Amino acid sequence: MSSFEPFVMERMMSKFEQSVDYNLSESGVHPMLLSELFADDPGFIEELLATDINYPHVNGIPELRENISRLYEGANPENVLVTVGAIEANYLTVRTLLSAGDEIVIMSPNYMQIWGIAKNHGLNIKTFNLREENGWTPDLEELESIVTPETKMIAVCNPNNPTGRATTLEEIDRIVAIAEKVGAWILADEVYAGAERETDEQTPSFYGLYDRVIAMGSMSKAYGLPGLRIGWAAGPEKTLDDMWARHEYIALSATMLSNKLAALALSPGVRPRIIARTRKYIRDGFPVLKEWMDSHEGVFKIVPPDAAAIAFARYDLDINSTEFVTRLMNEKSVLIVPGDHFGLDNFVRISFGLPHDYLNAALNRIHDLIMEIKGKSATA
Ligand SMILES: Cc1ncc(COP(=O)(O)O)c(C=O)c1O
Missing domain, CATH: 3.40.640.10 (Type I PLP-dependent aspartate aminotransferase-like (Major domain))
Known part of the structure; x- marks a missing residue:
């Protein structure tokens, strides 16, 4: 077999995105229903x-x-x-x-x-x-x-x-x-x-x-x-x-x-309506994520994105990004992307262009893991 470098992020996503309770690894907004596409016609x-x-x-x-x-x-x-x-x-x-x-x-x-x-x-x-x-x-x-x-x-x-x-x-x-x-x-x-x-x-x-x-x-x-x-x-x-x-x-x-x-x-x-829908998900979702990050004082640092439904946040926790994401997936059934997949440890990529109940529920679970990591490192 020839030598082959797998596409690590897509490998992770294709194996796990369909089975976790909350998928925050996607970079686009919540997908459209076929009926939404047909709404005008x-x-x-x-x-x-x-x-x-x-x-x-x-x-x-x-x-x-x-x-x-x-x-x-x-x-x-x-x-x-x-x-x-x-x-x-x-x-x-x-x-x-x-x-x-x-x-x-x-x-x-x-x-x-x-x-x-x-x-x-x-x-x-x-x-x-x-x-x-x-x-x-x-x-x-x-x-x-x-x-x-x-x-x-x-x-x-x-x-x-x-x-x-x-x-x-x-x-x-x-x-x-x-x-x-x-x-x-x-x-x-x-x-x-x-x-x-x-x-x-x-x-x-x-x-x-x-x-x-x-x-x-x-x-x-x-x-x-x-x-x-x-x-x-x-x-x-x-x-x-x-x-x-x-x-x-x-x-x-x-x-x-x-x-x-x-x-x-x-x-x-039709196109303007779809673009407006995408921007609305992004504009409504980002403040939810930002507020959640701000509530974890000293943990996250972020440059607000100009576009896309993803935030790439630096974090200050005593854990490698792949390990953090693996624990999040196994223990909390939430998928996000580790900075390691982009060659930058101590970052995570989190999507936010999603319905708020879904986004908030997923963020609550990430919060729980952060508390566990902090608790553990505090007693270590
Ligand atoms: C920068 C970039 N290019 C291409 C793709 C692939 O997009 P598509 O679904 O159109 O194949 C992605 C998907 O995440 C992406 O982020």
Whole structure:
């Protein structure tokens, strides 16, 4: 068997998220019901019933690609490839544009998929950091100093998982300039764009700022529809065609029904309602989590996230993050994500875009464990 680095966070989530009493490990908001999606157009069900359960267009049905292309200035449907989640789009981007030995520079901390793919396929990995002490601002001096003519790709996650930090326009321009200087591709994972906490302005995309940008989006986070398993890549037509050829080996296509439901969700008449729903969950949920953290004086330190339904909190407890999360799962049946999964111990990632009774009940159980840990360390 070839050597293989598992995707540790997804391994943990896929094994345990369905069996715990409270799942606070997800980064999106509470998922939508199908009936909520149909609320403006109950007749849509008739259209679905008349659907041929055939293969859809392998690169995404035209209506869906049209609706996605409208999200990017200057894009048309040929600039969009629909994939099975953004996870496939990320995979295809790296595997199409890079080969073993190529250098990739990855924003850190990050959803560790790109890092794992890079490891498993023999890429040379460098990282540049978001600095907690500066409110998770990306260290662009560092980026500038490590990018060389050998750099083939810079991978960013904006807004960022796990910190929720959204890159400013000035930072975006600077990252583009650094990439352009050496002709490196930019992989911009933008699955949380639309899930802003404090502003109704969508986080700007890297798309179109430079001719070597692939931007990723998804129905999973900003739209609360992860079960559709629809994501996409937006970029130059020729590169997308090369990615499409690989998509034929891996997934062939997403499903016909998912293509149709995603097209409905992204239609101009429905999309604003879904985005508003997501933002409401985020805006209502964060104060609950923040208040709970504040009530544990001296335990948590947090930079409030700009976007996404997750908070990445530093904690001051005498326990390693994986051990903390394992105990929480085994003893309290609550799942959160340890900072170890992002290479940062003494942090936890907790989701908050959830109904309040569910969120509060889960936080109460985390509180119980914190009290037990504190009690134990006090007597140790
Ligand atoms: C940054 C980031 N990219 C991609 C994904 C995968 O998303 P999808 O459900 O669209 O495959 C996730 C899921 O958590 C994510 O956090």
